[in-house]
Amino acid sequence: MRKTVIAGNWKMNNDLAQSEKLINELKNLLQNEKPNCDVIIYPPYTSLSEASKLIKGTVIKLGAQNMYFEESGAFTGEVSASMLKSVGCEYVILGHSERRTIFEESDEVINKKIKKALSARLKPIFCVGELLSERETGITNDVIKRQILGGLNGVTEEEMKNIIIAYEPVWAIGTGKTATPSQAQEVHEFIRDLIQIDYSLETANDVTIQYGGSVKPDNAKELLSQKDIDGALVGGACLKADSFLGIIKSV
Numbered sequence: 001m002r003k004t005v006i007a008g009n010w011k012m013n014n015d016l017a018q019s020e021k022l023i024n025e026l027k028n029l030l031q032n033e034k035p036n037c038d039v040i041i042y043p044p045y046t047s048l049s050e051a052s053k054l055i056k057g058t059v060i061k062l063g064a065q066n067m068y069f070e071e072s073g074a075f076t077g078e079v080s081a082s083m084l085k086s087v088g089c090e091y092v093i094l095g096h097s098e099r100r101t102i103f104e105e106s107d108e109v110i111n112k113k114i115k116k117a118l119s120a121r122l123k124p125i126f127c128v129g130e131l132l133s134e135r136e137t138g139i140t141n142d143v144i145k146r147q148i149l150g151g152l153n154g155v156t157e158e159e160m161k162n163i164i165i166a167y168e169p170v171w172a173i174g175t176g177k178t179a180t181p182s183q184a185q186e187v188h189e190f191i192r193d194l195i196q197i198d199y200s201l202e203t204a205n206d207v208t209i210q211y212g213g214s215v216k217p218d219n220a221k222e223l224l225s226q227k228d229i230d231g232a233l234v235g236g237a238c239l240k241a242d243s244f245l246g247i248i249k250s251v
């Protein structure tokens, strides 16, 4: 049985005090809940150390929003996998569409990051997704295939046990436009088929594939009821503890 994972990508939001407040609110709300899923938060780098202390003893797990593929050295402004481990991160988002488009990260760079994260025992949340223009010209599957094969190049079947994939159509991120459950299901199934061809039926059945793009408490249940959708990567709606909890409770 694969795991359902609800994760909150805070993006570039919340300074230290705001991060503490949001985590404490979430902790309070989760106190009397037994979530039917794994819960992960991805605060900005500057809040990770404190977040790691605040979530001790709770169900909340911690991840970072990005990292660099080198171990250390003259890479001004970058953060390494071992640095993230040292502040309590278990997960790292890689290949987010904002990294791909704003910071021009290629499939090759994302692949290097995925391999580095895995070797440092950080679990990558590997994001893929098509632009609106790509969907409109009917090349969604080609784009997803290129991103999946490029990102996972050289990743072993054993390592696949530590990867979560997130399908995030770029046109649905932060726009309020969600993919319909059937549009999302179609791409999730396509991704699972790709994993089966590249690895095995077992690995394809075991890999968690999250959906991301304007997930909210009122649309989460329908999306999560699709057979190949195993969770959500949430942006905007994770910045308020009650709406993030609403999504967690819809599992």
Ligand code: PGA
Binding pocket: 009, 168, 172, 173, 174, 175, 176, 212, 213, 214, 215, 233, 234, 235, 236, 237
């Ligand atoms: P959104 O962001 O929920 O605000 O659309 C999702 C994401 O970028 O992971």
